[in-house]
Amino acid sequence: MIDSFISRSACNSYILYNEKKEAILVDPGYNVRNCLIEHIEKLGVEIKAILITHGHFDHITALEDVIKRFPDAMTYISEDEQEVLINPRLNISYFRDDGQDKILRYLPKKITLLGDYETFIEAGYLIKMIKTPFHTEGSACFYVESENALFSGDTLFYTTIGRTDLPTGSERLIEPSLKKLAALPDDTKVYPGHGVMTRLEREKKYNSHLRNI
Numbered sequence: 001m002i003d004s005f006i007s008r009s010a011c012n013s014y015i016l017y018n019e020k021k022e023a024i025l026v027d028p029g030y031n032v033r034n035c036l037i038e039h040i041e042k043l044g045v046e047i048k049a050i051l052i053t054h055g056h057f058d059h060i061t062a063l064e065d066v067i068k069r070f071p072d073a074m075t076y077i078s079e080d081e082q083e084v085l086i087n088p089r090l091n092i093s094y095f096r097d098d099g100q101d102k103i104l105r106y107l108p109k110k111i112t113l114l115g116d117y118e119t120f121i122e123a124g125y126l127i128k129m130i131k132t133p134f135h136t137e138g139s140a141c142f143y144v145e146s147e148n149a150l151f152s153g154d155t156l157f158y159t160t161i162g163r164t165d166l167p168t169g170s171e172r173l174i175e176p177s178l179k180k181l182a183a184l185p186d187d188t189k190v191y192p193g194h195g196v197m198t199r200l201e202r203e204k205k206y207n208s209h210l211r212n213i
Contacts, residue, residue: 002149002191005039007032010194011058014151016144021045022123025073026142026151027053027193031062037069046070049122050108052077053153053193054139055084056166057093057104064106072110076120078131079113081138090136090167114140132177134170135162139177143184150200151191156181158198161209175213182210 003015007030017023023045031037047070052060067073077085086105088094093104116131128143132155142151154162164171186201203210
């Protein structure tokens with residue numbers, strides 16, 4: 001089961017959970033007035049792992065709150081993204097204008113840094129991390145084959161892709177990153193960091209960035 005939660009700045013958080021109510025949280029964006037934690041508690045799930053597609057503030061602001069509530073949860077992130085996670089100038093929390101006034105330097109005690117195509121198991125799901133470094137140096141997607149699901153962060157959106165003009169972004173890495181995603185099955189459901197869910201087959205047909213690689 002995949003549940004979605006849209007927080008401030010329209011950032012999507014996703015909760016993947018099994019019949020035992022063991023859950024994986026993808027991109028803990030915001031927890032304004034405890035909204036994300038309350039949403040998780042209403043689902044009645046226990047967060048076992050947190051997946052971070054990249055370290056920008058709108059995807060990690062609630063990370064510390066979630067770990068305080070679920071202290072045994074393991075955080076997974078690309079080995080190339082740890083510096084973005086803890087550096088306010090790279091994760092853009094230093095420059096934020098959303099009224100949160102929260103400079104982000106938080107590094108979880110329980111964290112696993114992943115290499116390209118590295119797999120791991122949480123809540124009974126086999127998960128593969130795919131490095132897609134162009135939105136940030138360590139941007140990544142998480143693929144769950146059993147659910148036919150790709151959590152694409154700010155790499156791939158409905159009909160478009162992420163920007164490259166923020167710290168550590170790189171336009172030259174767009175094509176090799178998207179080629180990795182194009183190799184996945186066409187019927188893969190894509191759950192992006194912003195906007196609506198799409199399918200890889202559709203993006204290959206209508207998204208010019210994928211169609212032209």
